[in-house]
Amino acid sequence: MEEDQIEKFVAEYLKKKGFKQAEHAFQEERQHQQSKNTSSSSITTNSLSDPDLAKHILAFSELENGPARYHDGYSKFRSWTYSSLDLYKHELLRVLYPVFIHCFMDLVEKGHVQEARTFFNSFREDHEMMHSRDLQKLEGVLSPSHLGEMEFAHSLRQNKVKIKICQYSYDLLLEYLHKTKLTTMLGVINEHINFQVSPGQPSSISDDTEVVTLTGSSQDEATQINQKEIHWGLLEDSLEERLEKGGGLLSDSEKAEGETKEGELDENKKRSGEGAKQGMSIKKVKKDKGASATGKAGRPEANTVPMAPRVKPELTLPVVHTDVEKSILEDLRNRVQLSSVSLPSVSFYTFINTHNGLNCSSISHDGSLVAGGFSDSSLKIWDMAKLGQEPVGPVLQGENGTTSSEHVLGSRGGKRYTLFQGHSGPVYSATFSPLGDFLLSSSADSTIRLWSTKLNANLVCYKGHNYPVWDVQFSPVGHYFASSSHDRTARIWSMDRILPLRIMAGHLSDVDCVQWHVNCNYIATGSSDKTVRLWDVQSGECVRIFIGHRSMVLSLAMSPDGRYMASGDEDGTIMMWDLSTGRFITPLIGHTSCVWTLAFSGEGSLLASGSADCTVKLWDVASSTKVPKTEEKLTSMLTFISKGGNTNRLRSLKTLPTKSTPVYALRFSRRNLLFAAGALSKSV
């Protein structure tokens, strides 16, 4: 008799829950009901005739069987998944992880902490490889209150995980869950997973990356953001562009008058003077464009490369001085062309006797100045051009208020540096202005300080962040700079204002690194929430979210053509991203430890990466970016997986090991000489 069964369950439930009064009332009701069963049976039969309700009540009684249900249910579900058909297996396996963490959190939430622990430990190995960092975080959750407190867990609970799955896999899954009455699992899946069922064949393994980051920021939002339009082109009237014209003319003249060198020199001067004048007035640019067009007509081969789109600057850019411009143009003209067959020369600056105190290093554009930020709050600058020369004059010491700078002479003379003191916490980042006359440093004391390398003095202290400032970067044109902090914001500043111009908020964890786009209209930020975001400088909006890293993002670099971005993480993986589509192109795998720094070569053909594993690696960007077409990408990814990374090793051109010196900073000079810096550490 179904009716009786249900009544029995209800009674048991009330008993178990300790609702004595309710139980009592229920019993009375029952007896009362039985007494007038004959008269009012129609009502009860009516109410109980609904089989769904009966089932629900039954299921509920089962559900209440306690935490063991989770364990059993999950282990059954898991073994079924592992024994499923190979073709659909990887899709079903993706479901396992969210089910796992939500089962765990359900258990914690219900107060079964002990059971949650055992559950967690018995199945964590399955997910160790892909999600070790998340697991480490969750491991610490020990009480329901922690769940509310911990942002990570909170966001997991709030948002549904989106999983792409093919129709057949979906049917398989549902059928299994219904057939075996694993209602607990079904409940979890319903509650926390949002299936995107697609008809046809199961998707390939390579799309896996989307599910890797359960970072809370809902995927919908991310894709929506990534729909926004961005203009990644270079700035109009950039120096490079001018060089193209100037260079074209120059090479023409060289061809024509190779022998008459003196005349040529004169002409060069004239032309570079012209080039400088172009910078002065925008009116002339148009005229010159016409001139360059005629120049190009004479040299058709130069036109084969499709021109990158040009964009207008959104910020008012500082005026570049003519002399400076001249020297930059000269550098660009003398740039060594790098490619996979002609690799750069690397000059390495080794910091010795740092006593584990060096936190960061920065190299000026021409490599003549090297700055080091130390954990004892000091900032030191070495003038590499003067290295080895005899020191002149006595020790200089300037002091103004709280900050001071002094020249320190080495014991052997000549090896001197300028000491900047002013911060009151470890210095985490330093950056030279493009011309090398200013230096910015950020520190744990939540300030950013501007130093003049000419005056050897602290000029400004920028206060705005509330927590340690992890990174600061000058914009490619100078004047503006961006900072990122533990307070989960990135900020844009200009040198002449002590308050930030923009605050970029949106990351779910610390913003660890920041980098300017070459056209200065965007900044990219890398965060501990394992995402990289691109922000519009003018509006302060997030315009791209790049999801794919499996650990904290430590370094960023933008390609000189503005089209690509590289990001390096704690595990040693480097990802190449296409800014316009927001999709990742290819992982560059090779480093075994944190990638501290990344740099593109001047013309963008090579990427250099420096890592804690004491190597500098050179990557071929051309071949790394050549496979963004979907089909190619799939095949290459598949071969990559099947061959265990062989294709990727081809893209790594060269590994340059250092002598137990982790590489902290890399910088390509305008002439494509690569500078690297690092602290010699004996323990490595």
Place this chain on the structure above:
Amino acid sequence: MSVVPKEAIEVVAQSIGITNLSSDVVLVLAPDVEYRVREIMQEAIKCMRHSRRTSLTSDDVDNALKLRNVEPIYGFTSGDSLRFKRAAGHKDLFYIDDKDVEFKNVIEAPLTEAPLDTSVTAHWLAIEGVQPAVPENAPVEALAMPSDGKKSEYTEDRLLIDIKLPVKHFLSRELQLYYEKIIELTRNKSGSVLFKQALVSLATDSGLHPLVPYFTYFIADEVTRNLNNFPLLFAWMRVVRSLLQNPHIHIEPYLHQLMPSVMTCLVAKRLGNRSSDNHWELRNFTANLVASICKRYGHVYHNLQPRITRTLLHAFLDPTKALSQHFGAIQGLAALGPNVVRLLILPNLEPYLQLLAPEMLLEKQKNEMKRLEAWRVYGALLFAAGQCIYDQLKMFRSLLFPPTRAIWKINKKVAITMRKKRKASTDNLMQQPPHKKMATEGTVGVIPMNSMQTDRQGATGGYSTAVGGSNVGLSSMSRQLPTENMSGREVGGRVVKASSVLSQAWKEDMDAGRLLASLFEFFGESLYSFTPKPELSFFL
């Protein structure tokens, strides 16, 4: 249930004066403590990453605590990572070794040296993608480089032109000790077993490469200064041989420094200051050394062997040079192989023997030492010529027939004269006990060869009756003397012919048989020892 046991909470509670902590509170606190600790560690790891480090230090934890507005834990700051010690008897229990320090000691201790100040050095990590082999760079497979000679030369050239690095040469403490030990052993205990072990070590150990320039320089210096210290010279030559044998050492760049001292030990006028010094042996040893050097590095340095042979030939052909120098030169040339002998010694054999003959005669050379030396040289010559002819005979086996008869004749004569003269010569020897003694003691060079030869003759039944007893060596040795004289005197015409044959000896297609015959003119049947048995049977 949590990593923090509830006992720990109780202990901490007691330590701050809470004695009546209820167990419920403990159970709630323990997991919360664990959660907080994990939280702090997560922040500490962030701080570590931003300090560009991969190992967590107490500073990072302090910074993490500051981030959370918590008072840092004082007293644990240190630039290095903490050293934990495993507690005895426990597998997973560690503690920081924190020694008690006497306050007095701290106060009275002298000021420690200030730590070195931070500095920056620059070097080339790569030049156009190729890593130069400077000490600042991680060691590449150093020995793999020479295989592609062109490439390494290229980078070296670039290095020299483009940058002038202050190349500092670091010798590890171990290597310095090793070097000093080797020097000391060579100088003082060159006879000991330890020295032999040292030689083995020099010949086999890898990683000695940094010491090679020091050794070569030192050896060159020592040899020039200790020309009259025979044991030392010999010891140094052994060291040189060991160094040359070592497969891990790339010694070619230092050969030019090493060769002069080696050559000195081969052809110096005097090696050692006492007559008991067996400098002959040293010369033999060095001759083999020179030969091995030529063999190994001759193809790399094309002018190496020509230079050596020129030096040796010069010493050999200069009549004013001492006999010991001649000996060294002959040995050296002989060690270089039969071709060298055929080309350089044989054409000069006849005039040289004429020069040498009076020195060997008792009547003409009264000085025993001188005479002995002459005999040595003679033995060396014989050996060299014999080796040469042996080689030839092996190559041109079929060309032996024509001159057999002539030689047979000569041999007969020799045999006859031999018998006549034998008595006299033994008498001579009897009268000169010291000479005899010397000769019997004799060296590897001549006598064993002769005795062997006589044995063989005995076997073939030629002259076995003529020789025998204890004075076999002596007799056969002295026997050569009259033979020489006789061929010189009696068959003058034939000698002319023989010398002309010899002077053409360098020709490849030279008839080996004729060569042999002419050599017989000079050396008599002592040459038999160098002819292979089947060939010998042609003559007998």
